[in-house]
Amino acid sequence: MTSSTVRAGTIGVFATAAAAAGIAALGAIAGSAPAQARTNFDGMWSVVVVTEQGDCDRAYRYPIRINDDGSLVNAGSSSFDISGKVARDGKLVVRLSYGDKSATGRGRLSGAAGAGRWAGGACAGTWTAERRG
Numbered sequence: 001m002t003s004s005t006v007r008a009g010t011i012g013v014f015a016t017a018a019a020a021a022g023i024a025a026l027g028a029i030a031g032s033a034p035a036q037a038r039t040n041f042d043g044m045w046s047v048v049v050v051t052e053q054g055d056c057d058r059a060y061r062y063p064i065r066i067n068d069d070g071s072l073v074n075a076g077s078s079s080f081d082i083s084g085k086v087a088r089d090g091k092l093v094v095r096l097s098y099g100d101k102s103a104t105g106r107g108r109l110s111g112a113a114g115a116g117r118w119a120g121g122a123c124a125g126t127w128t129a130e131r132r133g
Contacts, residue, residue: 039070041086041109044133054123063132090114 048061061073070086072094083092090109095102106125107116112131118124 039066039086039088041066041090041131042068043131044075045109045114045129047127047129048084048133049118050103051123052125054121056121056123056125064129092116093120096120112124 016058026092032109043066045064045066046061047064048059050059051057062078064082065075066086067073070088072082072084072086072092073081074082078098080096080098082096083093084092086092086109091107092109093104093106095104097103101121103118103120103123105116105118105128107114107129109129116127118127
């Protein structure tokens with residue numbers, strides 16, 4: 001799907017907002033901060049969000065970057081805000097927003113994959129993630 005898909009529907013927001021129901025606008029804070037707890041999940045991830053309830057777009061894929069400190073960042077060209085954090089044990093909470101729409105999600109990463117649930121507005125569904133680098 002393209003970034004225009006995200007701009008089209010509510011799931012674009014969750015997808016962008018929910019994917020991980022818990023991802024929000026965080027700047028890339030890498031090496032300039034004092035030593036921070038490193039997670040095993042830093043790097044690029046591909047997230048697929050699927051709507052199971054409501055009339056939002058059926059599915060959407062987008063890139064997310066997890067920084068060394070576990071913070072989440074939009075790694076794509078679509079303009080959505082994402083905030084959230086991945087704990088050292090892989091649990092995550094994320095919030096995404098696009099315009100006046102938003103969604104939150106919860107789930108867990110383990111190794112090079114992850115999954116969880118999201119909800120935003122009248123829509124809800126699942127998300128899966130795969131490490132890309």
